[in-house]
Amino acid sequence: MAGTGKFFVGGNWKCNGTKDSISKLVSDLNSAKLEADVDVVVAPPFVYIDQVKNSITDRIEISAQNSWVGKGGAFTGEISVEQLKDHGVKWVILGHSERRHIIGEKDEFIGKKAGYALSEGLGVIACIGELLEEREAGKTFDVCFQQLKAFADAVPSWDNIVIAYEPVWAIGTGKVATPQQAQEVHVAVRGWLKNNVSAEVASKIRIIYGGSVNGGNCAELAKQEDIDGFLVGGASLKGPEFATIVNSAT
Numbered sequence: 001m002a003g004t005g006k007f008f009v010g011g012n013w014k015c016n017g018t019k020d021s022i023s024k025l026v027s028d029l030n031s032a033k034l035e036a037d038v039d040v041v042v043a044p045p046f047v048y049i050d051q052v053k054n055s056i057t058d059r060i061e062i063s064a065q066n067s068w069v070g071k072g073g074a075f076t077g078e079i080s081v082e083q084l085k086d087h088g089v090k091w092v093i094l095g096h097s098e099r100r101h102i103i104g105e106k107d108e109f110i111g112k113k114a115g116y117a118l119s120e121g122l123g124v125i126a127c128i129g130e131l132l133e134e135r136e137a138g139k140t141f142d143v144c145f146q147q148l149k150a151f152a153d154a155v156p157s158w159d160n161i162v163i164a165y166e167p168v169w170a171i172g173t174g175k176v177a178t179p180q181q182a183q184e185v186h187v188a189v190r191g192w193l194k195n196n197v198s199a200e201v202a203s204k205i206r207i208i209y210g211g212s213v214n215g216g217n218c219a220e221l222a223k224q225e226d227i228d229g230f231l232v233g234g235a236s237l238k239g240p241e242f243a244t245i246v247n248s249a250t
């Protein structure tokens with residue numbers, strides 16, 4: 001574990017849940033004992049943010065899974081940063097691979113979204129990661145650095161950013177990166193930040209791993225010097241398992 005800040009674990013609930021299932025999940029999270037030195041956020045679908053915000057322990061902050069690139073207005077279907085803040089949201093996940101490769105969001109657009117969210121006071125969980133074919137072609141670092149640069153070109157500062165390295169081939173597949181694979185990329189990301197932003201940002205920023213993290217593999221990943229936490233998908237829908245993952249990140 002590097003970085004000088006707290007550790008950080010996010011639960012990305014994606015497009016999952018019902019009022020009843022989320023009520024049970026929140027109840028399980030409220031009764032879980034969570035390590036004090038881990039920042040914990042959960043990212044419900046937009047329509048359940050109020051339900052979660054009004055029922056979850058204040059030990060856990062709320063993240064959105066996306067936000068609009070600027071002020072609200074005639075942008076059908078979008079949710080603005082101002083509206084998220086109005087509902088007590090503190091973080092937003094941006095650049096998730098599902099929005100890059102399913103929705104088609106491009107690096108520059110994602111960077112601008114991050115710049116606007118940060119300028120309006122939200123924290124940003126900035127997602128990067130390569131496709132399997134990019135890894136097999138030896139382009140992992142090139143892809144991640146290109147995605148990092150798009151954030152760097154648009155953000156006002158790095159103070160309220162957590163970087164999530166999520167290899168696309170590990171997301172939702174059960175094929176978790178090995179601790180060595182993840183550590184290698186985290187070191188490269190921290191090195192890129194040192195060379196292109198500052199040594200201070202590189203040492204302080206949390207770089208978290210996502211992609212098939214579960215209660216069985218989190219401990220080995222957490223031992224890696226440059227893995228500062230996790231961004232968890234499927235396993236975050238199970239309260240006790242998510243708590244196990246949170247408590248491994250110390």
Ligand SMILES: O=C(COP(=O)(O)O)NO
Pocket residue numbers: 012096166170171172173174210211212213231232233234235
């Ligand atoms: O997309 C992910 C990871 O999902 P899984 O844990 O289900 O692989 N985090 O944002």
